[in-house]
Amino acid sequence: MAVSTKAINARIKSVKNTKKITKAMEMVSAAKMRRAVDAALSTRMYASLCLEILSHLARVDEPNFPLLEKRPVKNMLLIAISSNRGLCGSFNANVIKRCGVLLQDKQNLSKHRITNDFEIEPESDVKIDVLGIGKKSALIAKRNGLDLVAVFDKLSEKPTYEDVLPISNMVVDLFLKKKYEKIAVVYTHFGSTLVQTVKIRQLLPISEHDLEKTLQQLPKEMDESYKDPFPIENYLFEPDLETILNTIIPRLVEVQLFETILESAASEHSARMVAMKNASEAASDMIGSLTLTFNKARQAAITQEISEIAGGAAALE
Amino acid sequence: MPIDFKIVTPYGVTYSDEIEKVSIPTTNGMITVCERHAPLISVLQSGEMNVHKVDGSTINVAVSGGFLEIQSDSRVYIMADTAERAEEIDLSRAQDALKRAEELLKNEDKLADVDFALLQAKIEKELARIHVGSKYREVHLN
Incomplete structure (x- = not known):
């Protein structure tokens, strides 16, 4: 009988407190997740409509628009979306890991894919910079020895469209000034509460090939409407194709960025919820086994006391 | 054949219904779309959109910029940056926002061109909201 019941009791109490915290965090994350998922899902409709119109327009002719221009890649910008806070399971680790894998094959990463078999090869030595969204994204640049252009870590829990505008303006500006020839975003796609996958999506230049790939990923919300696409010709x-492209294309960049940020937010909250759920369960298990040890120790103490008393009484006789 | 009509913003589908006709502010002026309209892609202007429902009632919606697509089989999609039904508009907040934007615009020499354009767009948007909102109030609250 070495373990004191008092020490075990203190331990149980502290685990119970931790469990209370994780339980509360789980519930908060669940509520936030529901909101974030709603936001992400409602943006998908707008995004897919924009993408569809643009992929229709791209069929008319390849208009000479700066944001569509495909130049051989010398410099590339990778936008990595991570969380601002920790305690969300492997959410950030997954993003960092995926970036590491992607960065191992820079040549492949910086290709322009026009169709499935036609590609524009990048220059031999590609420089890749990172733009981070969320505090943890700085780690990606640090681990891979890349330059960090900027970190946006002031995004609220519930980002609005206006919050994203400064980021997209900056990105578009960098592209137009020919600092980068390709801009891609790494984000976490929200599949369901349990399934989140890290994905990469090309943001600029806008290419038909990528748009179609993205469209396939998005769930069709009005599948019947495009069964018989009306000939775009x-x-x-009104007023003319150029003005329309001028309106649609910047919005497309904004909405894609907005959507990826919302998807990541939804994934973050659900990852945190699952992590906290696991922590609460682990705490319950721990309390169970600690209670068992506590009872054993208590029992042993009582037995010992009784035998001592019995021993004492026997000695008196 | 009623028109399949949807207003979509980055925050989701604001309005979705089968309607008789709709008047839409575009950069080329107001257009009214009835059934079997020719397919069209056009750019939205901040302003008031009048949706005429099948049962004869109308709904006023304040929209700011964006674009619209009309498909051949009487489907109309409005992709607006923001869209608000008349009854959702908070008039006093809209007026405050307008005042703030106008004050900022007064210091125009300090502004970059981009900010200037943004402010003008904002003023247009708030004007449209106030217009739609006060019209609704006149009809329903008096």
Whole structure:
């Protein structure tokens, strides 16, 4: 009988307190997750409509628009979306890991894919910079020895469209000034509460190939409407195609960025919820086994006391 | 054949219904879309959109910039940056926002071109909101 019941009791109490905290965090994350998922899902409709119109327009002719221009890649910008806070399971670790894997093959990463078999090869030595969203994203640049252009870590829990505008303006500006020839974003796609996958999506230049790939990933919300696509040649354009492209293309960049940020937020909250759920369960298990040890120790103490008393009484006789 | 009509913003589908006709502010002026309209892609202007429902009632919606697509089989999609139903508009907040934007615009020499354009767009948007909101109030609260 070496373990004192008092020490075990203190231990149980502290685990119980921790469990209370993780339980509370789990519930907070669950509520936040529901909101974030709603936001992410409602953006998907807008994003897919924009993408569809643009992929229709791209069929008319390849208009000479700066944001569509495909130059051989010398410098590339990787936007990595991570969380601002920890305690969310492997959420950030997954993003960092995926970036590490992607960065091992820079040549492949910086190719322009025009169709499945036609590609523009990048220059031999590609320089890749990182733009981080969320505090933890700085680690990606640090671990891979890359330059960090900027970190946006002031995004609120519930980002609005206006919050994203400064980021997209900056990105578009960098592209137009020809600092980068390709800009891609690494984000966490929200599949369900349990399934989140880290994905990469090309943001600029806008390419038809990538748009179609993205469209396939997005769930079709109005599948019937595009069964028989109306020939785009019969469309009227008011005032003209150029003005329309001028309106749609910057919005497309914004909305893609907005959508990826919302998807990441939804993934973050669900990752945190699952992590906290696991922690609460682990705490319950621990309390169970500690209680068992406590009872054993108590029992042993009582037995010992009784035998001592019995021994004492026997000695008196 | 009623029109399948949807207003979509980055925050989700604001309005979705089958309607008779709709008047839409575009950069080329107001257009009214009835059934079997020719397919069209156009750019939205901040302003007031009048949705005429099948049962004869109308709904006013304040929209700011964006674009619209009309498909051949009477489907109309409005992709607006923001869209608010008349009854959702908080008039006093809209007026405050307008005042703030106008004050900022007064210091125009200090502003970059981009900010200037943004402020003008903002003023247009708030004006449209106030217009739609006060019209609704006149009809429903008096």
